[in-house]
Each structure stands twice: as structure tokens, then as C-alpha cells.
């Protein structure tokens with residue numbers, strides 16, 4: 001007799017880096033939208049990974065968490081042998097530009113070797129899709145005085161930091177595995193994300209938590225660098241579309257159509273929180289600091305009908321409210337308790 005407790009899944013997804021910012025938001029999105037999918041999260045739990053983030057889904061029978069390093073060939077191959085994922089979405093990465101400038105090596109290891117290790121497992125066990133979550137930073141930067149210029153999927157790769165160089169290297173490897181081994185791959189290159197569960201070393205959460213504590217708000221240079229901001233939920237919806245409907249071997253740019261100068265974001269956060277702009281402290285500029293990123297996401301709109309839903313004015317309010325209502329989440333990070 002069949003055991004009725006055995007759930008049959010229509011698809012098994014392996015999501016790497018799911019204890020981080022975007023990966024966790026993607027897991028929540030997929031578990032809610034696809035109750036027949038099995039979702040496996042593989043994460044090394046580096047300083048950027050946080051199991052508290054996944055607390056609400058740990059008991060979900062469709063979810064499994066595995067602590068492992070994507071560079072650990074034995075662990076990765078063992079997991080593939082156990083779970084035989086249909087789709088792999090690779091979010092796992094060292095993701096902070098400043099850290100890559102201080103110590104590039106781990107970026108090369110995780111972002112390049114880790115991606116190759118995952119793809120080797122995909123080749124051995126067979127998959128329907130390997131999706132690489134990449135970044136607009138692989139295109140380098142644009143001048144501030146040319147608002148007419150945007151990154152398209154054809155823009156040449158031209159990296160500035162060890163972080164972006166490692167992500168670009170991974171993208172090249174992904175395309176090489178497609179061409180050489182016929183691996184069914186897609187790549188998405190997204191602009192800056194913001195939203196719940198972002199580690200408070202990145203601009204928006206750092207400014208929120210520092211402003212709440214009346215601590216200085218460090219702004220690089222004169223704060224004139226421009227980024228194109230996208231609410232994380234919109235990024236997750238774009239990846240969902242690409243893994244189901246995107247064409248194998250293609251790159252898709254994802255952008256928010258929302259360019260903002262860093263200084264204007266910081267001032268907006270001060271205003272929303274009722275804090276004084278005198279907290280803003282200008283610090284020596286980041287080495288090799290990219291001036292402007294701006295994404296042309298016409299392709300994903302034309303081919304997959306994707307457009308961002310959340311306007312920045314709403315998304316930033318929702319984000320600030322989230323950090324106000326989830327103090328324990330970020331206070332555990334600041335105190336280091338989350339590492340226990």
C-alpha cells in the first residue's frame with residue numbers, strides 16, 4: 001500500500017546561498033508559489049548567511065537545509081546523488097565589494113571555483129537548468145554625464161573590483177560549459193537590490209541601523225555615485241520567470257528603472273526615520289569606485305513580459321518598516337549572536 005505521507009514533487013530545486021539576502025527571499029517566494037516543488041537550500045553559512053532568516057520555513061516539509069560549501073566537491077556531489085535536483089539556482093557568493101578589495105582570494109574560490117564545482121555536478125547527474133545569479137557590475141560603470149547610456153546584454157564585460165571580476169569569470173565559465181558540454185544554462189545580471197533580510201553592511205540597511213542608533217552614516221566620496229535600485233521581490237519574480245521560460249544559453253539583464261545617487265538615498269532614510277542629516281559623514285572614496293550603473297532591461301520585458309512592480313518610494317518605506325519591526329534579526333547580527 002502506498003504511504004500517503006510521501007509527497008510527490010513536480011520539481012526539485014537546489015538553491016545555493018539561500019541563507020543570504022536574495023536567496024532567502026527567493027526561497028520564500030518559491031515555497032509559497034509552488035507548493036508541489038521540493039526546495040533544497042545549500043549554504044556554507046559564512047558571516048553573510050543567517051539561519052534565523054530561514055526559521056519560518058525550516059519545518060516546511062517541502063524544504064531541506066544543508067550546510068555545505070559549494071567548493072566542496074564531495075559534499076556537492078553527495079547532495080546531487082541524494083536529491084537529483086531538476087533546477088539549480090546559484091546565489092552562493094561572496095558579495096561585498098569592499099571585502100573583495102581587502103581580501104580577494106575567497107571571492108575567487110567561492111565565486112569561480114564554487115560555480116564550476118556546481119556545474120560539474122550538474123554535468124554528472126544531469127539537470128534541466130543551471131541558473132547563475134550574476135550582477136550588472138560585470139559591465140563596469142558608466143559616466144555620470146551620459147544619462148543616455150545603459151548596460152544591455154551586449155555591453156562588453158569590463159570589471160572594476162575583484163568582486164565583479166570574480167562574478168564575470170563565473171559568467172564566462174557558465175557560457176563555456178554551455179558551449180562545450182551543452183549544459184542548459186541561463187544567466188541573469190541584476191542591479192542593486194534592497195529589501196528585507198539584507199545584511200547590515202550594505203548601503204541601505206547599514207544606513208537604517210546606524211541612523212536608528214544615532215551613529216555616523218558613512219558615505220563614500222561625495223555620495224554622487226549612481227545605482228539602479230530594485231526591490232528584492234521583483235528580482236525573485238524575474239528569476240522565477242527565467243528558470244521556467246527563459247531560453248537556454250541566454251543572458252537577461254534585470255533592472256529597476258530607478259537610478260538614485262547614494263547621498264539622496266541616505267538623506268531619504270534620514271527623513272523617513274526623522275533623523276538629522278548631520279549624522280552623514282563623508283569618508284575616503286572606495287578604490288576603483290564605479291560611478292554609475294544603469295540597466296536596460298528591454299530584453300526580459302520583450303521576451304518574458306517582466307517589469308518591476310514595486311516603486312522605489314514604496315519599497316524603501318516597506319524596507320524601513322521591516323527593519324523597524326525586525327530589530328532582533330539585525331541586532332543578533334550586530335552582537336554576533338546569529339553565528340551561534
Ligand code: NAD
Nearest residue numbers: 017019020021022044045046048049069070092093192193
Ligand atoms: P549575501 O552575501 O547576502 O548571501 C550570500 C550567501 O551565500 C550567504 O548565505 C552565504 O553564507 C552563502 N555562501 C557564501 N559562500 C558560500 C559557499 N562557498 N558555499 C555555499 N554558500 C556560500 O548575497 P546576496 O546579496 O543575497 O547576493 C546573492 C547573489 O546575487 C550573489 O551571487 C550576488 O553576486 C548576486 N547579486 C546581488 C545583488 C545585490 O544587490 N545584493 C545584485 C545583483 C546580483
